[in-house]
Amino acid sequence: SRGAEGARTILFEARMDRELRLEAAMEADVKAAVAGEAMVPWFQPVVETATGVIFGVEMLARWPREGGEIVGPGEFIPVVERLGLMNELTLSLMRQAFRSARDWPRDIHLGVNFSASQLNEGTLPPRLLSLLQEEDFDPHRLEVEVTEDALLNYEGAAMNALNTLRELGASLVIDDFGMGYSSFSQLRTLAFDRLKIDRSFVQGMRGELDGRIVDAMIGLASGLGIDVVAEGVEEEWMARLLVEKGCRFAQGFHFARPMPADRLARLLAGGRPL
Ligand code: C2E
Ligand code: CA
């Protein structure tokens, strides 16, 4: 009957309305947080697999809220993307990271994630260059991480940005290798320095198929003269097996979880391998 349908329509509209209001509130919160530099960089060590010596850290965005909750990037990065504020966020996080790096006892590498959309913005390279100069951070320590899928969406501007960063001395890293669509053509398009094997392969590598895939990735990288980082190393056996397979670098909860800047500074000051 029309009556029931009408009631359903009104209910549906009420729900839509509430969702839209929640979404608008979230967008307003995120916008204010980016403008107020409320998001902070956390860091996860990347180690030499065989020795546990820290080679570098990956910067990972976190949003500490009032009341102590720490919100992860999965919840706010899509909103930041929608608002077109990814470069604002990344540059703010990098400025904080460069300042933290002054307390680090060694010149370890710093990995930063970039999405396709932000690399497509032609203003990124000049802004990044002035940030590096202002904060006196050596670009050779910078690792630019991009996902394969992101590369599919690259326009000329993004390619230029990556080439400019490379010319400054930064390393280029393919993130989540194996999960995208055209890994091989991407290796051909740009001179990458490193590839990060997606954690799904690493965690499955006791199985015959994933084991062979990981072997093939390590062989491919060594043939191309580039380094491999295994992601998602959660267990001792994974670290051991990766050493056997000749995977030079590793990252994962087995070695260390992502941590705030003060904890990283203490860890590095201790000088011990993980
Ligand atoms: P990603 O670049 O692949 O980063 C690695 C993610 O794996 C991180 O999640 C890290 O906490 C998690 N991880 C590390 N070791 C392990 C492990 O042993 N086991 C498991 N299960 N997970 C592990 P996180 O911090 O939640 O970040 C998720 C994604 O959000 C990142 O994936 C990256 O794509 C994106 N992201 C984070 N920060 C930024 C940022 O500043 N800019 C951009 N564009 N993306 C970011
Ligand atoms: Ca990454």
Ligand code: CA
């Ligand atoms: Ca990854």
Ligand code: CA
């Ligand atoms: Ca990932």
